Amino acid sequence: MSDERYRERQQRLKDKVDARVAAAQDERGIVMVFTGNGKGKTTAAFGTATRAVGHGKKVGVIQFIKGTWPNGERNLLEPHGVEFQVMATGFTWNTQDRDSDTRRLPGGLGACPPYAR
Numbered sequence: 001m002s003d004e005r006y007r008e009r010q011q012r013l014k015d016k017v018d019a020r021v022a023a024a025q026d027e028r029g030i031v032m033v034f035t036g037n038g039k040g041k042t043t044a045a046f047g048t049a050t051r052a053v054g055h056g057k058k059v060g061v062i063q064f065i066k067g068t069w070p071n072g073e074r075n076l077l078e079p080h081g082v083e084f085q086v087m088a089t090g091f092t093w094n095t096q097d098r099d100s101d102t103r104r105l106p107g108g109l110g111a112c113p114p115y116a117r
Helices: 003-023 041-054 072-080 098-110
Strands: 060-063 083-086
Touching (some): 041 060
16 A cells, blocks of 8 residues: 555545544543452552543542551542542451341442542
8 A cells, every 4th residue: 555545545534534533522521440360450540530630521430449547649630620439348358258248238328429420
């Protein structure tokens, strides 16, 4: 494929993308859930929250298992209007009580609807 043909093809693609972006007028929120084994979930979540705040977005954080101990991320983000809901149910490997852990889940999920609007 020649360079000129490639540029033409890419310009057509760009025109389509630009038209779709211009037509997208609905302001929508986004809910992100970070799960999985190992480390990095909290770091990824707070990095994403920080970026959103930097772009002027409203951010809410719900933590299901962490405790209420102070943390630097919360200290940094709360003054910028980030709301925190900390369920403080503890780590399931500490409680080792499946029934209790399961009963507490709706409390955490109950905090979600205001952020899902």
